[in-house]
Amino acid sequence: MPAHLVSHSYGKSRVRLTKVTRGPQQHDLKEMTVDITLEGAFDACYTCGDNSSVVATDSMKNTVYVLAREHPVDSIESFGLHLAEHFLKTYDHVTAATASIGLTRWDRIHVDGKPHAYAFVGGGDERRTAEVRVTREGRSVTSGLTDLLVLKTTDSGFVGFVRDRYTTLRETDDRIFATSVTANWICRPDIKVCDWNAQFERVRQLILETFATHKSLAVQQTIHEIGDRVLASLPEVDEIAITMPNKHRILVDLSPFGLDNNNEIFVPIDEPYGLIRGVLCREKAST
Amino acid sequence: MPAHLVSHSYGKSRVRLTKVTRGPQQHDLKEMTVDITLEGAFDACYTCGDNSSVVATDSMKNTVYVLAREHPVDSIESFGLHLAEHFLKTYDHVTAATASIGLTRWDRIHVDGKPHAYAFVGGGDERRTAEVRVTREGRSVTSGLTDLLVLKTTDSGFVGFVRDRYTTLRETDDRIFATSVTANWICRPDIKVCDWNAQFERVRQLILETFATHKSLAVQQTIHEIGDRVLASLPEVDEIAITMPNKHRILVDLSPFGLDNNNEIFVPIDEPYGLIRGVLCREKAST
Amino acid sequence: MPAHLVSHSYGKSRVRLTKVTRGPQQHDLKEMTVDITLEGAFDACYTCGDNSSVVATDSMKNTVYVLAREHPVDSIESFGLHLAEHFLKTYDHVTAATASIGLTRWDRIHVDGKPHAYAFVGGGDERRTAEVRVTREGRSVTSGLTDLLVLKTTDSGFVGFVRDRYTTLRETDDRIFATSVTANWICRPDIKVCDWNAQFERVRQLILETFATHKSLAVQQTIHEIGDRVLASLPEVDEIAITMPNKHRILVDLSPFGLDNNNEIFVPIDEPYGLIRGVLCREKAST
């Protein structure tokens, strides 16, 4: 009674790449990390080590370099589409190709108040992301960002939650709210082309502004508010998923030392942490 | 045209816990990291900041501590079931609870050749894992391990793969095969109780022995062979998913220095890396 | 023949702290990680477990919280001095106290083009640092920064180095120069007070501008140039130590694919990496 191969996939992960585009006025810099995953008729490799249909993951890595040389890489979405489609066009036995790309932030160094033409300073751990999946039936593009770290010192509270045997947390109508936002959004199916870069900057700015200006009664409510505003402001966006870990700042009890602590001294802790997720979509007309 | 909340969940992540059980002969030590996720009727918190149905994630953390005190924690599967079921029993509006647990390895220190009663040495980054999901309809238990780092210096090759414009990799019939195994398995639906600890040790040993003794023509083939042997040896296991990143050791070209390199000097690289996945199940009798 | 205790020290590491100062117009935010180390007459604890002179490291942690509540924490240097001096004033048997502080960067979120009063976005892994050491004889303050990540796409070369049996690197007069700067500087002994914050911003900007505008013939030369400019611009600074790991971007050889690569496609690698250090001081008048 032999085992049966239910599903399988393989690919190359963490293909890192720097592309420099030398314009007349300044250099553009794109640094990416690319993951490629293929699905298809690779069963013989699993069952009997027959590699005749296997595209080596080393060749996938080369493909990323070659295609990045030939493509403008104007956005990670357009490059991801080009890359994923390449594998379906080139190899008949591939049924699906997924390209996941993370883009590092680099900001121009300012010299005498002006952005420098070719010198950059790192923009932290935040990544702009795109996941493109192409099959014989169609394609999907998910744009996003991860690790957008934000903190507000007030306008956040948490009261009225369940109190029972397991509850020791005090209610507070004024706490620090710190989180590291992950957001992923997809466009309406009829949207074929898009100014991905402008869309990204718009969504990112909406996340920042909503976080800053919305009075939060719960992390959940802030997630909903951000989703609401993104969908209201970008008619081409159909759905957005937002994840917010609660990066807790714990008020220190200074009473043993004869001191009060009027929301002044906190301890940041990494763990444990609350983790809140919500997915919002555009309300369908007739539903 | 307001936004619509498609799905949501929340919980507490990275609740760490050490449980010491003081037996007459020796102390037992369990160190775990627990993630709890709840789904249910929490919409009002998202839409209008009404927390009246919200179990604070801080209370979830307390619940983990309390239940670990009251439960023997004989296996992470049994504790995970107890924990997840607690949330459904206690809160009517919770529709699903998931407990994901990682268990740290601790080995006893040997003194004069004998295992010590209460002193331990760390067992590395490998984790035994369990994910338990309980809903009003039923429950599922996935057992597993992550980051089981293994390496063999021979009996691994990779030949006969696709050669085209993007191929520069040489064929080799003798290479280092190093990987960090992640495996997850589930039992047949009719299995209600199980010696989870014995099962875990059995699967882990099968993975190690198969990796060591199977001549590998491809990482894919090794995955298939491991799955095959686990399913053949453990009749209660129904399905196993295995992921193997290829932790490449690259043969160094020493010819510029007038030296040969007969599979002696390699460079380990962390990225990019091949990533191979396969899911195997027991062949159904009549299919 | 018993062992002899040559030297010893102990303390508390990674005491994290958030201080919010609520001004009339806006909130100020300081997030720090503090390490405290004490030296002194603690031998009896080592030799016979006599803790009567031991200040518990847990108490050191409390001390950081209490002093942060009582002190304005206007700069990490002034707070570090206050903290280190506290231990010498409070405990007669302490002979030296060192406070090492890392300050996280938080930038204000801009809403409608204006900086927000109490909402912030994370500034990455870069840390402003201060190490303050106080003894019965005196005190020293070292200011600094770590992990200032910078990259320039041109105006960097590396030619004319030693070529021998071990050399395979090609000369290049145009390469990417990326590094993560660590710098530490100390003031002249006669400087007792200082606008530490202004000094820090000045040094940081000089590092950025020099990196951007100096044509680099070697990482070493850039280190020297930065040190030179800092010492020339800040008369109160006596010495500066700079460390630059070479965060290599390797030009990809695309010739196997029939393509040229005119400094366009690179692979960033984390390891191995060159690591260059230099310490510069003000030329003494008569030496």
Added chain:
Amino acid sequence: MPAHLVSHSYGKSRVRLTKVTRGPQQHDLKEMTVDITLEGAFDACYTCGDNSSVVATDSMKNTVYVLAREHPVDSIESFGLHLAEHFLKTYDHVTAATASIGLTRWDRIHVDGKPHAYAFVGGGDERRTAEVRVTREGRSVTSGLTDLLVLKTTDSGFVGFVRDRYTTLRETDDRIFATSVTANWICRPDIKVCDWNAQFERVRQLILETFATHKSLAVQQTIHEIGDRVLASLPEVDEIAITMPNKHRILVDLSPFGLDNNNEIFVPIDEPYGLIRGVLCREKAST
């Protein structure tokens, strides 16, 4: 008034290397990470970008590969000496060379109860280390280990420490003691050759056994006891430095939930942590 170059050094860090030695019965495996640092007459590179005396760090990397091919790498100390001496022999203007090597642990996989000839399982984050420094005047070898993670569930207490305004910690005569040992030792100056591997295993086992069997009144006392036993057992060792972070397990207060907690449920925390250091040497006969 130009700047003056006080000191400088440069080198290559994180040169990773796998060496496989194919014996008749089994394969031996050594995985190392090597850092090379050179000091010498490199000033012109700093002051004017003159690289004519600069050994490229890329060439240092090649040197590590070449020398590892030519040398048996029987111990990291002997290989480190060979490597550091190479740079002084080869380049007249080098005044000092330092090789720092970390050795990864790999244990043989057991199949049918017997160690396998060429298959290994990872041994965790612990590293055996050696730092070799060679100058024109002489050489020094420091052997060591890092990240040896150990935990005991009893036979550790902490009482009688200073109690004052800043103290909230309770005394305990029974706590968990967990730490991650770093130890570095040097031999007497007259010791020129040494069975480095046997010495390492002996010291490591002494650390484990002393940690397990010594009743600890303070982390400091355990450090002293380990140093004492190492110096007493290995006459060729002259000095040992030991660092122990206190990897705290905090007893959970379960009284709010109506439960006692008799040293059963703890929370492991990563930060803040106590950090204790001690250096012991052999008592000099007549001093």
